[in-house]
Amino acid sequence: xxxxxxxxxxxxxxxxxxxxxxxxxxxxxxxxxxxxxxxxxxxxxxxxxxxxxxxxxxxxxxxxxxxxxxxxxxxxxxxxxxxxxxxxxxxxxxxxxxxxxxxxxxxxxxxxxxxxxxxxxxxxxxxxxxxxxxxxxxxxxxxxxxxxxxxxxxxxxxxxxxxxxxxxxxxxxxxxxxxxxxxxxxxxxxxxxxxxxxxxxxxxxxxxxxxxxxxxxxxxxxxxxxxxxxxxxxxxxxxxxxxxxxxxxxxxxxxxxxxxxxxxxxxxxxxxxxxxxxxxxxxxxxxxxxxxxxxxxxxxxxxxxxxxxxxxxxxxxxxxxxxxxxxxxxxxxxxxxxxxxxxxxxxxxxxxxxxxxxxxxxxxxxxxxxxxxxxxxxxxxxxxx
Numbered sequence: 001x002x003x004x005x006x007x008x009x010x011x012x013x014x015x016x017x018x019x020x021x022x023x024x025x026x027x028x029x030x031x032x033x034x035x036x037x038x039x040x041x042x043x044x045x046x047x048x049x050x051x052x053x054x055x056x057x058x059x060x061x062x063x064x065x066x067x068x069x070x071x072x073x074x075x076x077x078x079x080x081x082x083x084x085x086x087x088x089x090x091x092x093x094x095x096x097x098x099x100x101x102x103x104x105x106x107x108x109x110x111x112x113x114x115x116x117x118x119x120x121x122x123x124x125x126x127x128x129x130x131x132x133x134x135x136x137x138x139x140x141x142x143x144x145x146x147x148x149x150x151x152x153x154x155x156x157x158x159x160x161x162x163x164x165x166x167x168x169x170x171x172x173x174x175x176x177x178x179x180x181x182x183x184x185x186x187x188x189x190x191x192x193x194x195x196x197x198x199x200x201x202x203x204x205x206x207x208x209x210x211x212x213x214x215x216x217x218x219x220x221x222x223x224x225x226x227x228x229x230x231x232x233x234x235x236x237x238x239x240x241x242x243x244x245x246x247x248x249x250x251x252x253x254x255x256x257x258x259x260x261x262x263x264x265x266x267x268x269x270x271x272x273x274x275x276x277x278x279x280x281x282x283x284x285x286x287x288x289x290x291x292x293x294x295x296x297x298x299x300x301x302x303x304x305x306x307x308x309x310x311x312x313x314x315x316x317x318x319x320x321x322x323x324x325x326x327x328x329x330x331x332x333x334x335x336x337x338x339x340x341x342x343x344x345x346x347x348x349x350x351x352x353x354x355x356x357x358x359x360x361x362x363x364x365x366x367x368x369x370x371x372x373x374x375x376x377x378x379x380x381x382x383x384x385x
Contacts (some may be wrong), residue, residue, distance in 0.1 A: 072350050185244050312324055
């Protein structure tokens with residue numbers, strides 16, 4: 001294996017306190033590797049929250065399993081643990097605990113339930129790098145955790161995914177899969193990603209993000225850039241080259257980002273506290289986590305408003321970076337829900353959140369002025385009931 005990739009994996013594992021880490025082209029590829037290594041296949045069921053990205057559901061469908069959705073609780077947007085046990089059947093093979101927005105799940109309660117059924121837990125940490133539950137890093141409770149370093153994640157390598165585990169048998173299975181089946185990205189993909197990373201570092205700031213995202217989505221559809229999601233991924237059919245390895249370009253970027261991770265985390269916590277204070281002063285409910293057990297590191301700051309669509313339309317004109325996660329229970333709004341075994345009404349709290357929640361920037365290029373401008377803009381709309 002390339003020494004740069006090995007170094008990146010080692011540094012990532014050490015930061016999280018895990019024995020092993022395995023890097024992939026994308027976060028969804030990391031989940032696919034985990035499901036394969038856990039022998040999830042046709043006829044099996046995988047439980048996950050009904051408030052997620054469809055790209056998390058695709059790997060479940062790719063291995064032939066059926067996704068089973070659990071509704072969320074409204075404050076942390078995480079799986080409602082009180083509804084979990086009723087979803088478990090004899091076909092349940094894995095439970096995915098998603099730490100939504102960076103709020104850690106109630107892992108003790110989840111593990112108590114799954115332990116009595118001997119069902120392995122995978123932690124979805126794509127939005128939660130550095131978050132802790134009871135002083136322990138998210139991603140280290142279950143059999144494994146997986147992460148994403150796509151453009152809008154806690155840090156970016158353009159695209160990228162990672163698995164961590166301290167389970168030696170599982171690590172050996174992942175290693176075998178990677179050695180025997182994983183393909184390298186093409187030279188064209190690596191070149192395009194390198195250029196996109198350069199542009200991102202030079203040009204993407206809060207005031208330009210909305211315009212850049214719209215342009216990026218257009219270019220992705222035209223095949224002019226390497227996007228995080230292709231149009232083919234909005235149906236559960238795996239492409240031949242899906243199971244791809246990380247590139248050296250991504251690994252170099254990841255090593256640099258890990259070198260700044262503590263500053264990144266401190267900045268996000270400071271910005272989240274600032275949003276708490278600014279929103280409270282405007283009589284809006286802060287999104288702070290009051291649990292003593294939780295030390296979240298948020299990827300974005302969620303806020304509920306009544307006129308979500310109108311706010312998103314006006315944000316770009318106002319130069320405000322406003323996120324739309326999650327537009328529907330299986331984000332984005334274009335997702336054909338029936339193809340993923342989801343029927344409207346399955347998860348009413350998730351559907352309500354999808355209609356109301358927008359999110360504000362916390363990344364290192366957002367500052368106090370960004371927060372003030374964002375709050376001034378968002379509080380011009382009505383609070384959600």
